Amino acid sequence: MRKFVIMGIQGSGKGTQAKLLADDLDLEHISVGEIFRWNVQHHTKLGAQVRRTVATGRLVGDDVVEAVVRQRLTDHDWNYGFIIDGFPRSARQAEFFLESYDIDGVINLELPDEEVQRRVLARRLCTQCGLDYNLIASRPQVPDVCDVCGGRLAAREDDNPEALAVRVAEYHEQTKPLIEIFQRKEFVASVDATAPVLEVQTAIRTHFELPPRSPGP
Ligand SMILES: [Zn+2]
Numbered sequence: 001m002r003k004f005v006i007m008g009i010q011g012s013g014k015g016t017q018a019k020l021l022a023d024d025l026d027l028e029h030i031s032v033g034e035i036f037r038w039n040v041q042h043h044t045k046l047g048a049q050v051r052r053t054v055a056t057g058r059l060v061g062d063d064v065v066e067a068v069v070r071q072r073l074t075d076h077d078w079n080y081g082f083i084i085d086g087f088p089r090s091a092r093q094a095e096f097f098l099e100s101y102d103i104d105g106v107i108n109l110e111l112p113d114e115e116v117q118r119r120v121l122a123r124r125l126c127t128q129c130g131l132d133y134n135l136i137a138s139r140p141q142v143p144d145v146c147d148v149c150g151g152r153l154a155a156r157e158d159d160n161p162e163a164l165a166v167r168v169a170e171y172h173e174q175t176k177p178l179i180e181i182f183q184r185k186e187f188v189a190s191v192d193a194t195a196p197v198l199e200v201q202t203a204i205r206t207h208f209e210l211p212p213r214s215p216g217p
Contacts, residue, residue: 002081008109011119032086
């Protein structure tokens with residue numbers, strides 16, 4: 001059984017790396033963000049609570065996040081282990097989590113702030129069909145026009161340099177104490193996330209002596 005925590009700022013490819021690892025090693029990928037989105041889409045009580053909080057521009061409270069994660073982990077469909085993303089968020093949660101779940105390691109994807117800016121500010125969204133584009137990695141054929149529906153592409157409202165700078169600062173403030181706690185237990189793999197996706201994946205596996213990715217079909 002393998003249990004990992006993955007940490008990384010927006011644009012670091014955290015979701016992609018978690019999925020690559022989870023799919024291949026049969027780990028359950030537990031993403032707090034995805035759990036919240038599912039609840040919002042399905043109009044659950046939790047979804048309504050999340051929606052209200054986000055509408056006021058605040059983060060969902062630690063207690064709510066903790067309750068959601070506890071619930072998700074008691075479902076226990078993770079026979080081979082899990083990789084969790086979006087938790088823990090506070091020093092207290094980190095201590096509790098490490099004691100309760102015997103975590104194998106913490107993957108910390110490192111991306112310089114300038115690169116975060118470059119990647120996130122290159123994101124575009126079709127205003128008509130919602131398809132994602134990225135002016136670095138997946139450009140539309142015609143500038144500012146959706147390949148699929150011809151709709152106009154636009155940046156998300158909160159993907160502007162000022163709002164992003166605030167999010168980057170918040171991220172560092174929130175994660176620094178967590179990384180310090182994890183480092184005391186000496187099992188943090190800090191990986192350079194500027195490298196190509198598969199190289200980052202290989203670096204993670206090498207660090208934890210995991211088997212290399214099985215070749216595709
Ligand atoms: Zn479109």
